[in-house]
Amino acid sequence: MSNNALVKKRYAAERRFKAYGLAAIGVTTAFLLFLILDIAIKAMPTFFVHEATLTVNVDPALIDAANPVAGDYLGLTKKALAAQFPDVTSRGDRKALNGILSAGAADGLQQRVLADPSLIGKDVTVPVALNSGADLYLKGYATAQLSDRQKAWLDALLEKGVISKGFAWNFLLNGDSREPELAGIKGALIGSVLTIIVTLALALPLGVAAALYLEEFAPKNWLTDVIEININNLAAVPSIIFGLLGLAVFLNIFGVPRSTPLVGGLVLALLVLPTIIIASRAALKSVPPSIKEAALGVGASHQQAVFHHVLPLAIPGILTGTILGVARALGETAPLLMIGMIAFIVDVPKGFTDAATVLPVQVFLWSDLPEQAFQSRTAATIILLLLVLFAFNALAIYLRKRFERRW
Amino acid sequence: MTMTAARPASSFAPKDMTRIYTERVVLVLLAVASAVAVLTTIGIVLSVVYESLLFFREVPFWQFLFGTEWAPTGNPPAFGIVPMIGGTLLITLIAILVAGPLGLLSAIYLAEYATPKLRAIAKPLLELLAGIPTVVLGFFAALTVAPLVRAAGTALGLDVASESALAAGLVMGMMIVPLISSLSDDIINAVPQSLRDGSYAMGATKSETVKKVVLPAALPGIVSAFILAISRAIGETMIVVMAAGLAANLSFNPLDAVTTVTVQIATLLVGDQEFDSAKTLSAFALGLVLFCVTLALNYVALRTVRKYREHYE
Numbered sequence: 001m002s003n004n005a006l007v008k009k010r011y012a013a014e015r016r017f018k019a020y021g022l023a024a025i026g027v028t029t030a031f032l033l034f035l036i037l038d039i040a041i042k043a044m045p046t047f048f049v050h051e052a053t054l055t056v057n058v059d060p061a062l063i064d065a066a067n068p069v070a071g072d073y074l075g076l077t078k079k080a081l082a083a084q085f086p087d088v089t090s091r092g093d094r095k096a097l098n099g100i101l102s103a104g105a106a107d108g109l110q111q112r113v114l115a116d117p118s119l120i121g122k123d124v125t126v127p128v129a130l131n132s133g134a135d136l137y138l139k140g141y142a143t144a145q146l147s148d149r150q151k152a153w154l155d156a157l158l159e160k161g162v163i164s165k166g167f168a169w170n171f172l173l174n175g176d177s178r179e180p181e182l183a184g185i186k187g188a189l190i191g192s193v194l195t196i197i198v199t200l201a202l203a204l205p206l207g208v209a210a211a212l213y214l215e216e217f218a219p220k221n222w223l224t225d226v227i228e229i230n231i232n233n234l235a236a237v238p239s240i241i242f243g244l245l246g247l248a249v250f251l252n253i254f255g256v257p258r259s260t261p262l263v264g265g266l267v268l269a270l271l272v273l274p275t276i277i278i279a280s281r282a283a284l285k286s287v288p289p290s291i292k293e294a295a296l297g298v299g300a301s302h303q304q305a306v307f308h309h310v311l312p313l314a315i316p317g318i319l320t321g322t323i324l325g326v327a328r329a330l331g332e333t334a335p336l337l338m339i340g341m342i343a344f345i346v347d348v349p350k351g352f353t354d355a356a357t358v359l360p361v362q363v364f365l366w367s368d369l370p371e372q373a374f375q376s377r378t379a380a381t382i383i384l385l386l387l388v389l390f391a392f393n394a395l396a397i398y399l400r401k402r403f404e405r406r407w
Numbered sequence: 408m409t410m411t412a413a414r415p416a417s418s419f420a421p422k423d424m425t426r427i428y429t430e431r432v433v434l435v436l437l438a439v440a441s442a443v444a445v446l447t448t449i450g451i452v453l454s455v456v457y458e459s460l461l462f463f464r465e466v467p468f469w470q471f472l473f474g475t476e477w478a479p480t481g482n483p484p485a486f487g488i489v490p491m492i493g494g495t496l497l498i499t500l501i502a503i504l505v506a507g508p509l510g511l512l513s514a515i516y517l518a519e520y521a522t523p524k525l526r527a528i529a530k531p532l533l534e535l536l537a538g539i540p541t542v543v544l545g546f547f548a549a550l551t552v553a554p555l556v557r558a559a560g561t562a563l564g565l566d567v568a569s570e571s572a573l574a575a576g577l578v579m580g581m582m583i584v585p586l587i588s589s590l591s592d593d594i595i596n597a598v599p600q601s602l603r604d605g606s607y608a609m610g611a612t613k614s615e616t617v618k619k620v621v622l623p624a625a626l627p628g629i630v631s632a633f634i635l636a637i638s639r640a641i642g643e644t645m646i647v648v649m650a651a652g653l654a655a656n657l658s659f660n661p662l663d664a665v666t667t668v669t670v671q672i673a674t675l676l677v678g679d680q681e682f683d684s685a686k687t688l689s690a691f692a693l694g695l696v697l698f699c700v701t702l703a704l705n706y707v708a709l710r711t712v713r714k715y716r717e718h719y720e
Contacts, residue, residue, distance in 0.1 A: 010612055017614035021516025024509045025529050028588075031581050032536050038551050039543070209440030217434060218441070229709075231444045236635065236705040237698065238642025240669050241451055244694045247676065248454030270447045277444065303430045331540025334644035334669070338676045360542040367546045367649060375550065382543050389538055397531075 036386070042379035049168040049181070050138045051127040052157060054080040056109055060121045068117055073106035077128055084162065085153065093149075100150050102129035104182040129170075130154075130163075132180040132373030138163065143372065171380060175346045176362070180373035183366070185381050187348045191261055191341075191356030192330060194349060198265020199272065199329050204322055206269075207276030208311075211318075214277070215284040216306050235274035242271045243338030251339060259340035259355040267335050272325035279321020283314040316403030320396045327392040331385065333360040359385045455698055458691035465685045471692060477655035477666075479675060479686045486689050488696065490655040494572065494665030498647060499640040501576025501661055502583055506636060509580070510587025511629065517588070518595040519617055537585035545649030548578035553650055560662060568664040570652035576661065579646050583636045590635065594628030594712075595621060597719050628715045631708035638704035642697060644669040668693050 056076050063071035078098045082088065088097050109126045113119050130138075133145025134154055146154075157163045174184025210231075218224040246267035250256045256263040287310050295305035336342070341357050342365065349356035357365070359381060366378040463471070466486045474487020513533070517526055553574035560567030567573075598621050606616040622629070652664040653674060675690035 010615070014612045014614045017617070018516070018520055021512045021520060024512035025516060028509055028513060028536065028581070028584050029529070029532055032532060035539070035544075035547050038547065042550075206440045206443055209437045210444060213434075213437035213441045217437060227441055227445055229706075230448050232709050233702060233705050234444055234448055236638060236701065236709075237451070238639075238644070238669065238701055240642065240644045240672055241455070241694060241698050241701075243676070244672070244691060245447070245451045245454055248458060248691070249450050270443075273444060273447070277441075301426070301430060303433060327538060331538070331542070333540065333542040334648075334673060337673055342677055360540050363540075363542050363546060364645070364649070367542075367549065378546060382546060385540065386543070389540070390535075393534070393538055 039379045039382050039386075042376055043383045045136060045139050045141065045373070045376045046171055046380035047168055048139070048165055049170065050130055050135050050163050050165050052081070052130060052163050053125060054084070054128050054162065055123050055125045056080040057123050058109075058113060058120050063113065063120050065117060065120050068114055068120065071110075071113070073110040073113070074101075077101065077106040077109060081128070084157065084160070088153075096147060096150055097153060100130055100134040100146070100154060102131045102181045103179050104177070105129050107182075129181055132371060135181060136373060138165075141372070171377065175348050176344060176357075176365075177346065180369075180371045180377060183374070183377055185359065185362060185377075185384065187345055188357050188359045188362035188381070189384075190348050191264075192358040194261035194352055194356065195264040195268065195358055196326060196330060198261055198352060199268040200322075200326060202266065202269035203273050203276050203325065207273050207322070207325075208280050208318060210273075210277045211280030211284060212306065212311070215281045216310065217302070231274045231277055235278060238334075239271055239332055240334040240338070242267050243335030245270070246335060246339045257353050259343050259345075259357075260353050261349065261356050262352045263339050264336050264341050264356075264358065265352075267339060268329040268332060271332065271335065272329050275325040275328065276318075276322055279324070280314070280318045283317025283321065284310060286317060287313045313405075316399055320400050323392050323396040323399070327389050327396075330358075330392070331360055331389060333364055336361055337364070359388075451698065455691050455695045458688050459695045462685060462688035462692045466689070466692075471689075475657060477671070479671075479689055484685060486685065486692075488668075488693065490657040491666055491668045491671055491693070493657050493659065494651070494655070495641055495667040495669075497572050497659055497661065497665055498576045498579060498651060498667060499637055501573060502579040502640045503633065503637060505577055505580025506583035506587050507633060510584045510632075510636070511591055513584070514588040514591035514595060515617055515622075518592050519613065519621070533585040533588055536581070537589070539582075541582065541643060541645040542649070544578050544582055545645040545647075548574050548646055548650035552578055565662060567662045568652075570650060570654075570664045571662050572651060572665045573661040575647050575650040578650065579640055579643055582643070582646065583639060586639060587632050587636050590632035590712075591625075591629050594625045594632065594715070597628070597716065598624045599719060625715075627711050631711040631715070634704050634708035634711075638701045638708070641704075642669065642701050644673055648673050668697050672697070 054077065057080070059076060059079075062076055063073070078094075078101065081097060081101065082094060085097060088094060105128045108128070109124065112124060112126060131145070133143045134150070136143045137146055137151055138154060138158065154163070170182065171184050172189075173186055174182055175187040177183040214224060214228065218227075246263060250263050250266055251258055256266065291309050291313065292305045295309045296302070300308065336358060341361055343355060343357065344365070345355050345357055347354070363378055363381050363385065366374045366381065369375075471486050471488055473489065474485060475489045476485040476487045477490050478485045513529070517529060521529065549570075553569060553571060556571055556574045556577070557567045557569060560571075602620050602624055603616055606620040607613075611619065647667045647670050651667060651670060653666050653670065654664045655666050655671075656663055658665060672690045672693050675686060675693075
């Protein structure tokens, strides 16, 4: 009897233990799903935007044909909006009405007129940006930015069909801005691309060369032992330390221009170098020695055997490791804060030595701002960043599956 | 070269010495490339030590190490690292308390119980979590977890700071779960099957085998996985910058706001720096402490793992 009870107890313990394990995996998965869902919901308002389509009379009195740049385009746009509400006449009411427009409401109009000065004096129908509070209200979010009257005007415009909803191309095509409805991620996106190009151009050749040396050519002595231990330890050094290195060495000693993709790429290259070396060595090691021996057997030199036969067979593994390293560099923030890639930059960078920021730093910058619309832009940037990272990881998994060889 | 006329010299010996020279140059280039990693370490050590020495000329070393007040912008400024060490340890402790059980239990389940199908789903999910940039986790910690923790605390009648150590620690713990679970998974898989078979033959259940045979055998490896996780938590920056705040409180209450070494480094060095002020230089002294501590932890952990592998191979 007691024996039976003991067996029962032991089996119960077995089931409990198994349940704990499953629960641990469940909790982790639930956290991941909650994280992604929460950010996706926060990002929603950014992907679509409401715009008013107004017919603006380009009044030659306000826009001087000789100097169209200096014209008061915002004034014209405000006039066109007022024309929609003839009963709004008092100064205060007019001001409140203008309050639903974005500070960049007239940007589209200005571009059209500058491109085609013959429009001066004519009626032009242009999309007009609303401010972020108005946009949030139209999407059904609670906002403290608007008064009840402003909300009523927006409803009236919506009813008249003046306001329409479209995909927020602005978000992808604009640089950074102080106005949430005008802020876009193009600058950060280009900055990320430029930075990663520098990182890849440095880390891939250096990493593969170092792996080749350590795996194939280096004599086994204390020096190569030191290098090996050093590489393994370097892979676990906190990333912020690499920022200190970048600041003290690249900026202060070598005078590399601050805030640029060049210095960012340099720092990230050093950061991912150990990862690429370790992955490349593993890939080289997995090529069976018989391949090299066969090449040596028919008279190839050591280097010919390695470069013509071992290295090509190791390339899929090296690429997989490199893609994962690049994905890590793409999401890295902390070291870039130290080297000034955190500035507020409106212009889209045009080269490796222009001031720039990158996607994760843009996330950090916007996450700090109080406006509700910026919070949503932050979440949308995160979604974009995650999509890029998932694409990289999927590519790595595909390469691994496609070219994996069991010898 | 003396070759017989019947056999052209070119088929075995190089036609000229070019290839030999080229190969020598290539070999040197490869060696130089592998030295870059060492140069990086030397660069880190030199830059951090040099700026730290400049700092210690202005602030005595013992005052820095044992001072209990941190106010680099105060008048007079105070540079005592103790509150930051306390904050870092508190957040790291919370993170390990979350990640330790979750990571180890999922590793055990994946290594010993999971069907290949579940493994094929769970492993990529963990890799996915490991690949999420820390700035994203920081955003999530600051905007979603911190308010939740606060609301839960208020519901229980507790006073929770809006940037509590608990929220940052919880999210950091989730960040570390994949690290502990993948390292422990490898290590549990390296335990020879013969040990398990011996235990089963004695009539032990699977969980008894795991607890009494596999885990003790894997202990050195699991300990080093935890050490690497601690080192990772200490060096993590973005989550704490966004969710833990700047207040240098010396507190061990997880509901208080605390600050960490990495937060202070980031805050001191963002924006324009003057390199002659103790305020800027103190960031490098903090960096030196951070580098030494994580290096020591990593070195111990990596050595233990290496020995452990050799033991079973």
